Amino acid sequence: MCFEWVRCPIFAVQFSKMDILAQRVHVINEPQTIAMSKMARALIETGIDVVNLSLGEPDFDTPAHIKQAAKDAIDQNFTFYTPVAGYPELRQAISNKFLRDNNLHYAPDQIMVSTGAKHAIMNSIMAIIDPGEEVIIPTPYWVSYSEMVKLMGGKPVFIAGSLANNYKITPKQLEDCITAKSKAFLFSSPCNPTGSVYSYSELEALVKVFDKYPELFIISDEIYEYINFVGKHVSIGSFESMKDRVITINGLSKGFSMTGWRLGYMGAPKQIAVACEKIQGQYTSGANSITQKAAIAAINGSLEPTYAMVEAFKRRRKLFLEGLQNIPGLLCNNPEGAFYIFPNIKSFLGKSFEGAQINTSTELCLYLLNKGHVSTVSGDAFGEPDCIRISYATSEEKIKIAAGRIEKALADLK
Ligand SMILES: Cc1ncc(COP(=O)(O)O)c(C=O)c1O
Numbered sequence: 001m002c003f004e005w006v007r008c009p010i011f012a013v014q015f016s017k018m019d020i021l022a023q024r025v026h027v028i029n030e031p032q033t034i035a036m037s038k039m040a041r042a043l044i045e046t047g048i049d050v051v052n053l054s055l056g057e058p059d060f061d062t063p064a065h066i067k068q069a070a071k072d073a074i075d076q077n078f079t080f081y082t083p084v085a086g087y088p089e090l091r092q093a094i095s096n097k098f099l100r101d102n103n104l105h106y107a108p109d110q111i112m113v114s115t116g117a118k119h120a121i122m123n124s125i126m127a128i129i130d131p132g133e134e135v136i137i138p139t140p141y142w143v144s145y146s147e148m149v150k151l152m153g154g155k156p157v158f159i160a161g162s163l164a165n166n167y168k169i170t171p172k173q174l175e176d177c178i179t180a181k182s183k184a185f186l187f188s189s190p191c192n193p194t195g196s197v198y199s200y201s202e203l204e205a206l207v208k209v210f211d212k213y214p215e216l217f218i219i220s221d222e223i224y225e226y227i228n229f230v231g232k233h234v235s236i237g238s239f240e241s242m243k244d245r246v247i248t249i250n251g252l253s254k255g256f257s258m259t260g261w262r263l264g265y266m267g268a269p270k271q272i273a274v275a276c277e278k279i280q281g282q283y284t285s286g287a288n289s290i291t292q293k294a295a296i297a298a299i300n301g302s303l304e305p306t307y308a309m310v311e312a313f314k315r316r317r318k319l320f321l322e323g324l325q326n327i328p329g330l331l332c333n334n335p336e337g338a339f340y341i342f343p344n345i346k347s348f349l350g351k352s353f354e355g356a357q358i359n360t361s362t363e364l365c366l367y368l369l370n371k372g373h374v375s376t377v378s379g380d381a382f383g384e385p386d387c388i389r390i391s392y393a394t395s396e397e398k399i400k401i402a403a404g405r406i407e408k409a410l411a412d413l414k
Contacts, residue, residue: 028147032381033389036365040375051402053391054375056192058257058339060312062294063305066256069297073290082286085277086113086265090292093299098267101225102235104248106267112276113295115287117223117251117264121186122148123276124219124247124266129154133183138169139383140342142192142221146383149186157182158383163344166334167194171205178213185210188221190228193382193389194342195335200234207239217272218246223264226255226306228337229314237267244269254338255306256298261291313339316392316399323403324390327410339393342379346386351413358413361388372409374402 036054043050085091091108098104114120121144129135131153137145138159146156157177161167174185189198198206210216218236225233237246251264266276286292320341324332329347345364350357353371358364362378365388369375379387390406392399 024151027150029381031143031147032362033143033377036369036375036377039366039369043369043373043375048373050369050373050375051394051398051405052375053394053402054377054389055393056340056391057259057393058254058309058313059393059395060257060305060309062256062258062261063298063301065301066258066294066298070261070290070294073293078289078293080289082289082292084281084286085273086111086287087289087292087296090296090299093296094265094267097299098248102222102233102248103238104235104267105243106248107270110267110270110273111265112268112273112280113263113265113287113292114276114280115262115264115284117221117249117253118144119262119280119284120249120251120264120266120276121145121219121221122151123279124249124268124272125149125152125154125184125186126279127272127275128217129183132181134179134181136174136177136182136185137383138167138187140167140191140193140379140387141186141383142188143381145186154183155181161194161196161384163331163333166336167191167196167342168198168202169206171209174206175209175212178209178216182213182216184217184219186219186221188223190224190233190337192224192338193340193377193379193384193387194333195338195340196333197228197230197336198234198236199231203234203236204239207236207242211241214245216245218242219249220246221249223249223251224254224338225250226303227310227313227339229310229317230336247272252295252298257309258291258294258298261288261294263287263291263295313392316394316396317341319396320390320392320399320403323400324406327407330410339391341390341392342382342384342387343390344387345379348410348413349386353413361385364388367413368406368409371412372405374405374409 040052091111094111095108129152134155134157135149149156159169159173220236237248247268252258331344365378377389
């Protein structure tokens with residue numbers, strides 16, 4: 001228990017003011033993506049024109065047929081509590097989708113619908129991680145993975161990706177960090193923040209390692225599945241030897257531009273899906289009824305709006321990379337999916353602006369925000385302190401402005 005001693009000025013007695021918060025609150029950090037966005041918004045409110053490249057959400061409208069399904073759901077009074085694991089029709093649609101798009105065989109009773117992919121990942125960690133157990137996470141990783149594991153008392157174990165390998169891990173790196181305490185491997189492909197996409201042969205090489213450790217579970221976060229510029233997405237659960245121990249996470253937020261609707265799901269071994277239903281039943285209950293009806297329309301409907309969005313992301317990626325690759329000292333990776341660039345900014349650390357030295361990627365992001373009026377996120381948040389994350393989920397016009405501002409701000413560092 002943590003005590004803070006304070007002096008009461010009137011009676012001059014000491015008393016203890018107990019820390020009212022549980023220890024688990026202190027072991028996690030606020031997501032930096034959200035913190036940076038808050039700061040950008042605060043600056044915008046003072047009248048400054050900031051290009052906000054810190055948030056991870058598509059800037060497109062949700063497709064019309066999905067919105068119509070939601071309106072119909074309200075008119076048809078789908079406004080009551082939903083089954084904890086999701087409407088049977090939606091679980092069937094997800095089961096069909098897994099087979100159609102991913103060659104994954106999850107029966108409807110192996111599907112759990114949740115309030116966003118984040119919720120689904122948290123459910124899976126709650127269901128399988130006991131205190132002290134290790135979860136292997138390749139870096140850079142999505143901000144919440146490590147914090148979710150810590151919240152459950154687990155131990156995140158990181159494998160460092162490198163720019164030279166486009167931030168993908170090798171089979172040797174994986175094998176080197178597996179211990180008797182390893183319980184799960186947690187990763188995203190396409191990856192947030194690097195945009196890296198594991199190909200079939202790269203996954204196959206990792207599967208050969210997993211084959212030697214049959215007790216290890218894999219949590220495969222495929223939320224960016226459709227935003228892939230290099231070919232067909234491959235699900236690790238589609239490898240024959242893996243199918244009974246992969247929890248596949250997906251959702252509507254990115255592929256259908258539905259971040260605010262809050263719907264994610266998992267396909268999992270039955271025992272885990274049932275455990276997640278039990279946990280969620282005591283925690284948040286079933287996901288929003290109207291969103292679930294919209295999700296059925298999204299999953300069963302045309303993917304044309306998604307493909308059009310992906311084409312736009314492709315153009316923006318090209319435009320932004322052209323702008324950033326000309327900046328001396330900025331080392332850009334090759335994002336193969338998602339909508340982020342994750343450049344290495346190490347050569348700028350130690351430089352100064354008007355006498356103030358910039359020593360960390362967080363300080364560089366604050367400098368870019370306050371002086372360049374471009375909001376980005378520090379690589380610290382993703383386990384890679386030499387980088388920053390730049391989202392290109394914004395218009396081509398803003399991308400051109402942002403690239404120019406970043407170039408100028410970095411050139412001003414001496
Ligand atoms: C890799 C990754 N997984 C999961 C999520 C969470 O998705 P959702 O909005 O469906 O909770 C995000 C959101 O940024 C993400 O980038």
